[in-house]
Amino acid sequence: MLTLIYAHPYPLHSRVNRALRQAVEDLQGVRMRDLYALYPDFHIDAAAEQAALAESQIIVLQHPMRWYHTPALLSLWFEKVLAYGWAYGHDPAGQRVQALQGKRLLWTVTTGGAQAAYSRDGYNQHTVHEMGAPIRQTALYCGMEWLEPHIVYGTGQLDTVTLAEAARSYRGRLVELLEAAA
Numbered sequence: 001m002l003t004l005i006y007a008h009p010y011p012l013h014s015r016v017n018r019a020l021r022q023a024v025e026d027l028q029g030v031r032m033r034d035l036y037a038l039y040p041d042f043h044i045d046a047a048a049e050q051a052a053l054a055e056s057q058i059i060v061l062q063h064p065m066r067w068y069h070t071p072a073l074l075s076l077w078f079e080k081v082l083a084y085g086w087a088y089g090h091d092p093a094g095q096r097v098q099a100l101q102g103k104r105l106l107w108t109v110t111t112g113g114a115q116a117a118y119s120r121d122g123y124n125q126h127t128v129h130e131m132g133a134p135i136r137q138t139a140l141y142c143g144m145e146w147l148e149p150h151i152v153y154g155t156g157q158l159d160t161v162t163l164a165e166a167a168r169s170y171r172g173r174l175v176e177l178l179e180a181a182a
């Protein structure tokens with residue numbers, strides 16, 4: 001099972017994340033959790049989120065970049081769902097817990113900035129991989145395997161053909177992960 005955590009604050013305005021999502025949501029073994037649809041009031045059901053993660057070998061976080069990090073609801077999701085006594089720390093009996101240990105995490109992010117802008121010499125001065133350090137470190141702290149991020153750059157410049165190719169490539173990536181987990 002692959003759980004895809006989808007976080008787009010304005011899904012009706014989305015072009016790129018919508019296309020990526022549509023390319024994978026019919027895959028067998030993919031379960032979509034659209035955070036902004038599930039929790040428009042930001043009251044995240046942590047137990048439901050944890051149950052979905054517990055059943056999955058692969059977890060995908062998909063979102064547009066927002067001021068160099070995640071949309072606000074995904075940030076809150078980390079706080080509420082990756083809780084002490086479940087994702088890390090100890091249970092009431094004093095046993096060490098790490099519910100996500102060994103699961104594979106794929107970070108899928110789309111950026112308005114072109115790839116060249118995400119470099120030492122570009123106007124963003126850092127790579128997207130560097131921007132993702134807190135997410136990577138969170139995954140590692142929870143005992144997860146960090147996969148090479150899936151990045152779609154320069155979303156404003158993607159023509160229809162390139163966008164369709166990006167969507168196909170995303171589907172191929174998730175198929176590979178599902179096959180490896182089977």
Ligand SMILES: Cc1cc2nc3c(=O)[nH]c(=O)nc-3n(C[C@H](O)[C@H](O)[C@H](O)COP(=O)(O)O)c2cc1C
Pocket residue numbers: 008013014015016017018063064065066067068069110111112113114155
């Ligand atoms: C409030 C806001 C903040 C944004 N911050 C960034 C950013 O930090 N870096 C970047 O490359 N693009 C940024 N963008 C551009 C979005 O990432 C881009 O529009 C999105 O990836 C396109 O995907 P979509 O068609 O699914 O919305 C931002 C856009 C908005 C509206």
